[in-house]
Amino acid sequence: MTEKTASIHWEGSGKKGKGEISTETGALERYPYGFASRFEDDRRGTNPEEILAAAHAACFTMAFSFACDKAGFATEKIDAQARVRLSPQGEGFVIDRIALTLNADVPGIDEAKFQEIAQAAKRDCPLSKALASVAEISLQATLTTGAP
Structure with a gap:
């Protein structure tokens, strides 16, 4: 059996908020995401x-x-x-x-x-x-x- 983890840190509210995604392995370390990278064309973050x-x-x-x-x-x-x-x-x-x-x-x-x-x-x-x-x-x- 195996278990993997990821964590999120979010600041702000809704459309104005920004988040960071980190994975246990460090493949993603405080990688940005937010409204613009999810619903608009902002390529500086993921979703x-x-x-x-x-x-x-x-x-x-x-x-x-x-x-x-x-x-x-x-x-x-x-x-x-x-x-x-x-x-x-x-x-x-x-x-x-x-x-x-x-x-x-x-x-x-x-x-x-x-x-x-x-x-x-x-x-x-x-x-x-x-x-x-x-x-x-x-x-x-x-x-x-x-x-x-």
């Missing part, structure tokens, strides 16, 4: 959806690689992306879509097996399971190197 996208893409990529290993296929290179959509709902917001994209070099695998493993990894990665309430989690998977 919860961007961090969620990174986490989901990372989890899915590892699940895919491990599943390929288990099936007897060694992954050579994997590029993945997650796009998280935050939409207005009533008085607040909801994450209503996550779109995963996968491009992978997996020598010796055929397209059908590749798609089967990719879909299973999307379904079974711990973050996909944790995000089961998201209305749509899609996957576009492209095999860039496969069977000879």
Whole structure:
């Protein structure tokens, strides 16, 4: 069993407030976020959806690689992306879509097996399971190197 932590420090109220995100590993250390980096085009900070996208893409990529290993296929290179959509709902917001994209070099695998493993990894990665309430989690998977 493993547990990881992140912490937030916030000062100010609502739109004028500013926060800092720190992670246990130090990968993020007092990294800024706030209204402008979440809802406007301020690129000097991050936001919860961007961090969620990174986490989901990372989890899915590892699940895919491990599943390929288990099936007897060694992954050579994997590029993945997650796009998280935050939409207005009533008085607040909801994450209503996550779109995963996968491009992978997996020598010796055929397209059908590749798609089967990719879909299973999307379904079974711990973050996909944790995000089961998201209305749509899609996957576009492209095999860039496969069977000879």
